[in-house]
Amino acid sequence: MLRLILKRLGLMIVMLLGLAVITFTIANVAPGDPARLAAGPDASQEMVEQVRAERGFDKPVPVRFFIYLGQLARGDLGTSVYTGREVARDIAQFLPATLELVLFSITIAVVFGIPLGVLAAVWQNKAGDHGIRLLAVSGAALPMFWLGLMLQWYLALELDLFPLGGRLGVFDDVPPKITGMITIDALLDGDPGTAFTALWHMVLPALALSLPALAAIIRVNRAEMLEVLGRDYVTNARAQGIGPFRIIAAYALKNAILPTLAMIGLRFGWMLGGTVLVEGVFDFPGVGLYAAKAAVSSDFEPIMAVTLILGAAFMVTNLLIDLAYALLDPRVRNQI
Amino acid sequence: MTDSSTPTLEIRDFSLVFDTFDGTYHAIDKVNLTLRPGEAMGLVGETGCGKSVLTRAAFGLVPTPPARITSGSVTLEGRELLGLSDRALRGVRGKDVAMIFQDPMTYLNPVFRIGTQLVDAIRAQSGGKASKAEARALALEMLDKVHLPNPERQFRSYPHELSGGMRQRVLIAMALAAKPKLLIADEPTTALDVTIQAQILDLMAELVEDMGLTMIMISHDLGVVAQVCSRVAVMYAGKIVEDAPIRQIFDAPSHPYTQGLLAALPHPFKPVDKLASIPGSLPDLLNPPEGCRFAARCAKAHAACAAPVDFRTVGPGHEVACTLYDLAETKELAHEH
Ligand SMILES: Nc1ncnc2c1ncn2[C@@H]1O[C@H](COP(=O)(O)OP(=O)(O)OP(=O)(O)O)[C@@H](O)[C@H]1O
Ligand code: SF4
Ligand SMILES: [Mg+2]
Numbered sequence: 001m002l003r004l005i006l007k008r009l010g011l012m013i014v015m016l017l018g019l020a021v022i023t024f025t026i027a028n029v030a031p032g033d034p035a036r037l038a039a040g041p042d043a044s045q046e047m048v049e050q051v052r053a054e055r056g057f058d059k060p061v062p063v064r065f066f067i068y069l070g071q072l073a074r075g076d077l078g079t080s081v082y083t084g085r086e087v088a089r090d091i092a093q094f095l096p097a098t099l100e101l102v103l104f105s106i107t108i109a110v111v112f113g114i115p116l117g118v119l120a121a122v123w124q125n126k127a128g129d130h131g132i133r134l135l136a137v138s139g140a141a142l143p144m145f146w147l148g149l150m151l152q153w154y155l156a157l158e159l160d161l162f163p164l165g166g167r168l169g170v171f172d173d174v175p176p177k178i179t180g181m182i183t184i185d186a187l188l189d190g191d192p193g194t195a196f197t198a199l200w201h202m203v204l205p206a207l208a209l210s211l212p213a214l215a216a217i218i219r220v221n222r223a224e225m226l227e228v229l230g231r232d233y234v235t236n237a238r239a240q241g242i243g244p245f246r247i248i249a250a251y252a253l254k255n256a257i258l259p260t261l262a263m264i265g266l267r268f269g270w271m272l273g274g275t276v277l278v279e280g281v282f283d284f285p286g287v288g289l290y291a292a293k294a295a296v297s298s299d300f301e302p303i304m305a306v307t308l309i310l311g312a313a314f315m316v317t318n319l320l321i322d323l324a325y326a327l328l329d330p331r332v333r334n335q336i
Numbered sequence: 337m338t339d340s341s342t343p344t345l346e347i348r349d350f351s352l353v354f355d356t357f358d359g360t361y362h363a364i365d366k367v368n369l370t371l372r373p374g375e376a377m378g379l380v381g382e383t384g385c386g387k388s389v390l391t392r393a394a395f396g397l398v399p400t401p402p403a404r405i406t407s408g409s410v411t412l413e414g415r416e417l418l419g420l421s422d423r424a425l426r427g428v429r430g431k432d433v434a435m436i437f438q439d440p441m442t443y444l445n446p447v448f449r450i451g452t453q454l455v456d457a458i459r460a461q462s463g464g465k466a467s468k469a470e471a472r473a474l475a476l477e478m479l480d481k482v483h484l485p486n487p488e489r490q491f492r493s494y495p496h497e498l499s500g501g502m503r504q505r506v507l508i509a510m511a512l513a514a515k516p517k518l519l520i521a522d523e524p525t526t527a528l529d530v531t532i533q534a535q536i537l538d539l540m541a542e543l544v545e546d547m548g549l550t551m552i553m554i555s556h557d558l559g560v561v562a563q564v565c566s567r568v569a570v571m572y573a574g575k576i577v578e579d580a581p582i583r584q585i586f587d588a589p590s591h592p593y594t595q596g597l598l599a600a601l602p603h604p605f606k607p608v609d610k611l612a613s614i615p616g617s618l619p620d621l622l623n624p625p626e627g628c629r630f631a632a633r634c635a636k637a638h639a640a641c642a643a644p645v646d647f648r649t650v651g652p653g654h655e656v657a658c659t660l661y662d663l664a665e666t667k668e669l670a671h672e673h
Contacts, residue, residue: 231442232437233445235392236435236437236443237445237456238426239395239429239435239437239511240457240460240461240510240511241426241429241457241460241461242426242430242456242460243460244422246460250448251445251448254447255445255446255447328447329446329447330446330447330496331446331494331496
């Protein structure tokens with residue numbers, strides 16, 4: 001087990017390097033003079049040249065890549081032109097909001113997706129199954145961005161059930177920062193009211209982020225359950241007189257959940273990417289919105305940093321999923 | 337309560353169809369079977385003839401739909417089972433009627449420990465009355481009884497850590513823990529190596545003897561059946577065609593299909609070679625013939641075989657569904673080879 005973790009962490013470093021190469025290349029083939037961008041629109045030509053020399057923009061691209069790697073290794077993610085601050089500081093400020101939102105979203109997708117997939121399989125071809133599958137098909141077909149706009153327009157503007165955006169209301173006090181995740185900080189501060197308000201602000205963006213994942217989880221889990229319920233070991237369990245609840249919730253689900261887990265990992269990645277769109281719609285101050293704003297102003301260092309961080313988050317999640325896999329399936333456990 | 341004249345299992349006039357996309361598939365047609373206490377009966381016939389469907393559907397183990405039971409009755413020690421609720425049938429399965437199956441590789445759940453599965457089964461068989469500790473003690477006792485080496489250790493193992501023969505022993509232990517009134521063994525050795533097959537058959541014969549089991553043993557293989565059973569029912573295309581004591585089947589096989597089975601079996605302990613010697617194929621059960629279902633492959637078929645064929649008694653406890661045994665002249669034809 002420990003060997004697997006170490007091996008995977010090593011692999012992660014290699015993959016992150018690859019990701020750094022890709023983002024760095026894209027940032028450097030993009031049109032525009034990075035020195036001018038960094039110096040700002042009002043800078044004189046001399047100032048631009050000075051910045052070029054200072055920041056090493058005059059050196060060849062491969063050399064600059066190694067300089068960049070050196071910076072990364074020191075934890076220096078560069079400076080944002082847009083906020084004028086160190087990218088590392090910006091990310092420390094915005095990342096907890098995104099993590100909070102994405103964790104809430106994946107929780108919604110898993111907590112509803114797995115039981116709905118199971119129920120659809122148990123009710124195969126009955127009304128309940130059709131209803132659940134309709135949800136699954138629409139969730140898969142609708143783009144997150146559009147979904148976010150529609151939710152915002154209908155549930156927030158028309159029905160006024162949820163706030164339009166943000167993390168808290170204008171007059172709410174932000175709890176003292178511990179983790180940066182407002183719900184958790186508020187709970188730690190003994191303020192469940194604020195925790196709830198923060199959660200309430202996340203409902204719509206989380207729905208937009210989670211519906212596609214929810215749909216995918218339902219589909220995979222339903223198909224796997226149907227398959228597993230037809231397996232011989234289920235017949236044997238029934239032949240022993242074991243009741244339907246134990247058969248479905250334990251004997252079948254523990255087998256069906258394995259492929260579903262892989263899907264959850266994949267969808268978590270999509271969700272991370274989706275924050276760039278959805279945080280924009282809901283004016284939710286996370287790294288997604290930060291990256292989107294940086295992209296608009298061709299501010300590459302924040303974009304590269306966010307890409308690397310989201311990439312790392314995706315890889316860590318998939319490692320966790322593989323560990324869960326091993327925990328659930330003794331055959332996998334024996335191999336590692 | 338039950339005297340010795342009450343059969344353990346009585347299946348009367350049992351018919352089952354599958355509603356398929358192509359039409360109604362008449363999988364089981366008017367089957368009759370009686371099993372007396374302590375009797376071990378073999379059920380043989382080529383693949384697809386309905387052995388598994390019959391013995392599973394009788395106890396509610398075939399999903400409906402697509403299956404539909406169209407007639408008949410199934411009684412266990414006089415108690416009617418058809419029409420019982422799912423819950424009531426669950427009380428019968430495991431406790432009164434136990435089953436072991438063909439492929440021990442697939443009938444144990446890969447992600448649960450052997451012990452967990454045994455304890456679950458034993459508790460279900462007891463109707464939830466057995467405590468975990470009681471179930472565990474009984475499980476270990478049963479593992480010992482089926483001669484599984486190192487029961488304490490295997491109890492904590494997962495199925496993939498056991499060999500096929502060991503897994504089949506586990507499944508036998510699971511099936512017999514509740515001392516069932518009836519055991520259905522559906523080709524319990526087919527998937528195993530020959531040497532392991534012999535060991536499992538020995539074990540089954542031992543348990544039949546020790547526990548006084550009443551059993552139906554399904555097989556393609558008359559040789560296997562002969563080792564454990566005293567009686568054989570031969571099934572063809574969803575119908576029982578001959579039902580006789582095992583000696584009679586070998587000495588005086590009466591149905592042309594049984595004769596074909598034996599002809600394909602030069603030595604009684606050599607497995608049937610998939611009926612290579614009987615030309616023709618199974619009838620189309622979407623549109624089954626009204627008369628004898630074997631007629632298309634039968635060398636002795638004649639006009640009378642086109643009408644429905646009932647059982648005739650041709651010896652003590654020996655019945656056959658064939659028109660050859662009605663008239664003096666056809667009786668002679670029956671045993672010509
Ligand atoms: N769900 C189903 N839908 C349609 N037909 C089915 C279904 N299940 C079984 N059958 C049909 O019922 C017939 C009997 O099948 P069964 O499994 O009882 O055969 P068997 O005698 O046990 O064969 P084997 O020796 O190969 O185990 C087969 O022809 C099969 O095609
Ligand atoms: S009933 Fe007729 S067709 Fe059927 S087995 Fe007997 S002789 Fe052959
Ligand atoms: Mg079968």
